[in-house]
Amino acid sequence: MAAAPLNGPDDDAPDAEAGRWLFAQSCEFVRGVVAMEGLPATEIAEVAFAGRSNVGKSSLVNALTGRKTLARTSNTPGRTKELNFFALGRAGAPAIMLADLPGYGYARETRSRVNEWTDLVMAYLQGRVPLRRVFVLIDARHGVKENDHEVMLLLDEAAVSYQVVLTKTDKLKTGELEMRLKEVGADIRRHVAAHPRIAATSSEKGDGIAGLRAEIASLADPAVLGYKARP
Ligand SMILES: Nc1nc2c(ncn2[C@@H]2O[C@H](COP(=O)(O)OP(=O)(O)OP(=O)(O)O)[C@@H](O)[C@H]2O)c(=O)[nH]1
Numbered sequence: 116m117a118a119a120p121l122n123g124p125d126d127d128a129p130d131a132e133a134g135r136w137l138f139a140q141s142c143e144f145v146r147g148v149v150a151m152e153g154l155p156a157t158e159i160a161e162v163a164f165a166g167r168s169n170v171g172k173s174s175l176v177n178a179l180t181g182r183k184t185l186a187r188t189s190n191t192p193g194r195t196k197e198l199n200f201f202a203l204g205r206a207g208a209p210a211i212m213l214a215d216l217p218g219y220g221y222a223r224e225t226r227s228r229v230n231e232w233t234d235l236v237m238a239y240l241q242g243r244v245p246l247r248r249v250f251v252l253i254d255a256r257h258g259v260k261e262n263d264h265e266v267m268l269l270l271d272e273a274a275v276s277y278q279v280v281l282t283k284t285d286k287l288k289t290g291e292l293e294m295r296l297k298e299v300g301a302d303i304r305r306h307v308a309a310h311p312r313i314a315a316t317s318s319e320k321g322d323g324i325a326g327l328r329a330e331i332a333s334l335a336d337p338a339v340l341g342y343k344a345r346p
Pocket residue numbers: 166167168169170171172173174175187188189190191192193194195196216217218219282283284285286316317318319320
């Protein structure tokens with residue numbers, strides 16, 4: 116597996132060993148939620164995977180957890196229709212929740228269903244107290260689109276910190292990734308709540324997955340995480 120290609124300042128790069136350790140712990144599906152009332156009541160730190168339909172959110176959750184079918188993926192945009200929560204960490208004492216969100220932007224469903232999901236996702240992103248970071252997934256081939264921009268502005272306004280994750284980097288030709296990283300890097304400098312580091316990932320090939328695991332481990336409460344670095 117290739118090392119995480121991360122762009123931006125990396126003197127504060129998180130501990131890869133902690134990431135490896137966390138994702139070797141147990142990971143369980145908690146529930147799928149279709150309305151705000153159904154959100155799991157939790158004090159546990161949480162991260163969410165947001166992005167346009169078909170960008171690869173569910174595939175990324177599967178690649179991170181090393182479980183191919185934990186989150187349902189599909190060629191059909193609009194596969195994820197619920198906010199799906201997974202608890203990750205020591206059995207009985209999870210350290211972090213992962214939220215796989217329905218995509219925004221497109222679905223083969225009626226307009227009103229799309230609006231329903233979009234409203235729910237936006238309400239969740241703005242009002243979820245334990246949310247430590249939102250990973251905003253951007254297709255490495257296409258870059259930041261108008262609706263991605265809208266989501267980033269909403270997160271800026273709600274003061275929810277987020278980090279851009281480029282997906283499907285295996286589909287790029289040599290040199291294209293570097294160009295995309297520069298372009299997106301310039302883009303996020305205009306967003307106050309955006310983390311300066313961009314993760315470049317391929318769920319298919321495993322690139323960038325170890326780095327993202329480390330980012331997630333760094334967001335858990337260390338006391339709950341229970342990871343002890345080797346001396
Ligand atoms: N080549 C390649 N294909 C990928 C990668 N990640 C996801 N895909 C493909 O992209 C398609 C959509 O993936 P999903 O993970 O279902 O996307 P999603 O963002 O969860 O989609 P919705 O739930 O519909 O919003 C599937 O056909 C995946 O196999 C990747 O890293 N590389």
